[in-house]
Amino acid sequence: MTWTDYFILIKVQPGRIVTRRFGTVDFSDPSLPVEKVQALFEDDFPYLRITTQGMETLYPMPPLAKLPSKKMETSTPARKPAKRKA
Amino acid sequence: MDFADIGKLLTDGKNLGGLAQRIYFGLWYDVLTWPTDPSGPASLELAGAQVGDIIMKPGKRMFELYTTEDAAKLDINVIGEEAGKGYELLLHVFAPGLHKKLLGFMNATKNEDLVFIAMDSAGQNYLLGCEIRSAKFSASDGSGTGSTTDGRRGFGMTFAFRAANIYVYTGNIPLTEAIGSV
Numbered sequence: 203m204t205w206t207d208y209f210i211l212i213k214v215q216p217g218r219i220v221t222r223r224f225g226t227v228d229f230s231d232p233s234l235p236v237e238k239v240q241a242l243f244e245d246d247f248p249y250l251r252i253t254t255q256g257m258e259t260l261y262p263m264p265p266l267a268k269l270p271s272k273k274m275e276t277s278t279p280a281r282k283p284a285k286r287k288a
Numbered sequence: 289m290d291f292a293d294i295g296k297l298l299t300d301g302k303n304l305g306g307l308a309q310r311i312y313f314g315l316w317y318d319v320l321t322w323p324t325d326p327s328g329p330a331s332l333e334l335a336g337a338q339v340g341d342i343i344m345k346p347g348k349r350m351f352e353l354y355t356t357e358d359a360a361k362l363d364i365n366v367i368g369e370e371a372g373k374g375y376e377l378l379l380h381v382f383a384p385g386l387h388k389k390l391l392g393f394m395n396a397t398k399n400e401d402l403v404f405i406a407m408d409s410a411g412q413n414y415l416l417g418c419e420i421r422s423a424k425f426s427a428s429d430g431s432g433t434g435s436t437t438d439g440r441r442g443f444g445m446t447f448a449f450r451a452a453n454i455y456v457y458t459g460n461i462p463l464t465e466a467i468g469s470v
Contacts, residue, residue, distance in 0.1 A: 213343070213466060213467060213468055214349075214462050214464045214465060214466050214467060215464045215465045215466075215467055216464065217349075217463060217464025217465070218463040218464055219460055219461065219462050219463060219464060220312065220460060220461035220463060221460050222458060222459070222460060226463070229464070230464075247460065248341050248343070248459075248460070249460070249462070
């Protein structure tokens with residue numbers, strides 16, 4: 203798997219961009235570490251978009267926790283006795 | 289905005305002077321969108337940094353210019369009269385050699401509207417150019433062959449940019465062509 207499976211370079215041709223975090227990064231290089239590209243993506247780097255595969259692999263959704271089954275109330279709660287007027 | 293105390297604020301005690309040996313430049317009218325100046329910033333820190341990236345027009349990009357070590361600097365001067373003060377940034381660069389590419393650069397940019405990004409030794413970037421004003425070639429200092437064999441042969445250039453405020457540029461620098469439609 204390469205970073206291009208998880209992210210798409212947008213708005214520019216594949217090539218060099220001087221990034222705030224890592225200095226010059228050459229996005230024409232398919233062997234860039236995924237972690238590096240992911241860190242840029244998380245920095246709101248404007249030239250990256252995540253793919254569906256990237257979303258599923260790098261940010262998997264935790265399975266929904268099973269809710270405990272709640273028993274239905276069958277009987278009505280006991281009513282308080284009405285106060286007698288003096 | 290709330291004022292705050294300002295301490296020494298040096299990260300790990302680092303505070304080297306000078307600029308990095310790569311300066312980035314482009315044509316001012318090739319810029320599609322500019323970073324935005326802080327608007328009503330809540331803190332002094334926010335008041336000192338632009339937000340966003342410089343984005344070039346489709347087919348356009350920024351370029352790299354090599355400069356000799358310890359020969360580039362950024363001067364920040366205050367200009368204007370009382371109640372009208374602003375800043376002038378002067379970027380001094382020395383490109384070694386008098387090769388044809390460099391002479392071509394000088395010929396092509398001497399009357400051109402330009403944009404520059406210079407990085408200091410702390411890794412902080414400064415953008416010369418904004419939506420309404422470009423950086424301009426203003427002077428040549430120390431250009432030529434030098435007079436002795438141990439002299440310096442090359443081009444010394446100064447580019448000037450005037451602005452109301454001065455900011456750190458926090459965006460990225462695209463050295464690859466932009467794509468898409470305007």
